[in-house]
Amino acid sequence: MADDIFQKIQSQIQKDRIVLYMKGTPSMPQCGFSQQSTRALQAVGAEFASYNVLEDPLLREGIKQFSNWPTIPQLYIDGEFVGGCDILVSLYENGELEKMIQAGPSA
């Protein structure tokens, strides 16, 4: 059973370059951390796919196990886990986020 959700997540993070697992949606975030994260991404002009874990309990649990990370939101870039809200905000503040968004698929 766990494999199904892992496979689903795997295909999600490969389908789009930038993927945010969050509570709510970018236009209606349901928690402050998810809201901060979407704002940071929007501020650097990122185009990103988002998945609302509040609508999918299996995803909500699955993504935490998949990433081995206890909290939501979670950001993936080019199939790699980048971090949660604290990390995202740090990367935004030091200019790294913008660079990561602009960089193409890793060479």
Place this chain on the structure above:
Amino acid sequence: MEAQRIEAMIKAAIPDADVRAVDMQGTGDHFDVVVVSAAFAGRSLVQQHRLVYGALGDSMRQAIHALALRTLTPEQFQQELVTDIGAAD
């Protein structure tokens, strides 16, 4: 949950760390935590945060949701001090 306990657990796992946990709201359920350690050098932010989360362990699983975490190497911390204070050369 107390700031001192959080600091102690992190220091126990990362011995050279300078840790500051502050209960900004005074409610005991949200802490701003800054950890400065040479052990962070060369690691991604995810790896740095995992080190801190690992220090808190299962007993503090709920605590993780209460933390706003910043991790820095000693060099990065010094750089911030210089920037904040606006120290002249």
